[in-house]
Amino acid sequence: MKEFIILLKNGNRSALLAALVNTIISILKGVAYFLTGNVAMFAETMHSLGDAANQIFVFIGSALSKKAPTKRFPGGFGRLVNVVLLFAVLIVGIMAYETVREGIDHVINPEESTGFLLNIIVLSISVSLEFTVLIKAMKEIVTTAGLKPRGLKLFTSSFTYLKSAKPATKLVFLEDSVATAGGILAILAVVVSECTSFKQAEGIVSIIIGIFMFIVVGRVFLDNAAGAIGEADLEMQGVIGEITMSDPDVRDIQDLTVIKEGEDFHVELSIEIDSKLTVEQVDKIRQRIAQQILTEKGVTDVIIEFDKDDGILNWPHSIHKYEKRKKMIEKQSTWKNVD
Secondary structure: OHHHHHHHOOOOHHHHHHHHHHHHHHHHHHHHHHHHOOHHHHHHHHHHHHHHHHHHHHHHHHHHOOOOOOOOOOOOOOOHHHHHHHHHHHHHHHHHHHHHHHHHHHHHOOOOOOOHHHHHHHHHHHHHHHHHHHHHHHHHHHHHOOOOOOOHHHHHHHHHOHHHOOHHHHHHHHHHHHHHHHHHHHHHHHHHHHHOOOOOHHHHHHHHHHHHHHHHHHHHHHHHHHHHHOOEOHHHHHHHHHHHHOOOOOOEEEEEEEEEEOOEEEEEEEEEEOOOOOHHHHHHHHHHHHHHHHOOOOEEEEEEEEEEOOOOOOOHHHHHHHHHHHHHHHHHHHHHHHO
16 A cells, blocks of 8 residues: 555656546536536536546556566556556547537437526636646646747647657646637537527537547547557657667667657667677677666666677668768778878
């Protein structure tokens, strides 16, 4: 139990904040729906309930994924957050179905709701709170990317670097983007329904919110299914390849794999070196390269294997490095001739 509490302290804070905020919002919306019978409010209630449950699972999953490897699970628990998210999207999927179904029923048989002012107040509070959580998720995304943008650049940068965000933060960002947009649509539906005879507006917005929820479910499912299986990170692979090839003793890279384990990276590297090097020299090369790779954010494990140089260039950047060495040798021979 003590270990569990310690692990919870390392859970994703954006997910925890989002879970708390959406729990409060879902209670407010639920009370408003019970008093007014507004279908758009029902859709928003289901949406917030789904988000709250989802984000609680995400927070716990992100915390447990930090658990140290054991004899039974020597590879660690990094992918646990992906597995938890796969389970969590089922909840949102059920909520989305109910939201769409209720919206269709209201379009076919529109009913007039009451409590216009109460609905507007509750939805306005909800949008404000959800937007606050969304901003926090945006800041976490750009911070992870090593940036510090403000104002409108925060919005554009968060979308640009969304792919490289932590799984938990990405989910919070997607869900609260949809929640904020859905809340604004719900406000418009309530106003249209109150001021005109078009009572189907609430049902149509309920269907739209449900479809938005299905889109989030699909995106999160695909991302985390890949993560649970073990997805290679090509961007980090390129970075580590450059680091490795910059070492003067490395002749070529035979194989390089970077697997994303939840929020962390596991690196397996096979490099070619001069066969005349001693064991002590090879060990120093291993330590030097491993230390450099481990300075990259998120890299927690590096396995390096060595093989003799076969004279065949495999890694794309090896050719560039070979050309640079060739030019240096040519320059050195030119200087000697001049002397």
